[in-house]
Amino acid sequence: MGVYYASVWPRWSDMDAYRHVNHAQTVTLLEEARLQLIYGEGARHGAGMVDGGLVVAKLEVVYNAPLFVNGEPFRVGLTITRMRVADFTIHQEVHCGPSENDKIGVVADVTLAPYDLVNERPRRLTEAERDFLAGWRSGSEESV
Template sequence: MSEYVTMVRPRWSDMDVFGHVNHANMVTLLEEARIPLLFDEATAEGLGEFAKGIVVVRLAVDYKAPVVVNGTDIRVGITLSELRAASFTLAYRVHNGQSEQDPVAVTARTTLAPYDLGAARPRRLTDAEREFLGARIPQGGGRA
């Protein structure tokens, strides 16, 4: 499966009493996985509006195995599962290690909407943003 790949490093503070990444902290790791793409890479291509406002509309996380904090990065693969006029959905595959061959521990989906902070409302994606998303994030299937 072709996907946008990034590495994130769970912190010791992300652990729960069982030594696994706490469920709420996993959501933060998903956010950290998409930030380089939607903020850094988009801004570098002249699309700085994502960094000025984007909100999570929907979030679904499925845990298949615990992610253990051991001081190393974990692999997060991201695909674009839906692209609409005013929102898009990213699907995530979080591996328990740095390789695509490492077991998938978590799958997730976030639906995101660009947001105009000044007007305090969601906005439509521009043609350039839609093109960026379609070009930079491989199209995945409907489910993570």
């Protein structure tokens, strides 16, 4: 598998006075793309990590070019670049349009940690979760 591609649609309210997606709203679009991978594909593959909870441990975003609201979705490529016992990192690249040929406007790395909502503490990834995530690893992953 390697790279998962999501389409995210910006909303009118995401736009700022310059007609591009506000930086804070970009973080929401990044989240929507991650949820397509984790909830959508994860559920199809039997990885129920979101049943217990998942929290953002770290988020780094680099804004290379504006994302203009023009009625088209943005293409977002997602890969797993690091997987450890109790967290994993997703690398995301947001194209300025729906095509793989559109330039990359935003690059983000987010570290997510599974969370036990009942006991209110972080938990380890299950074997099913690790197997699912391994299918989306890039060639330069780091595992512990």
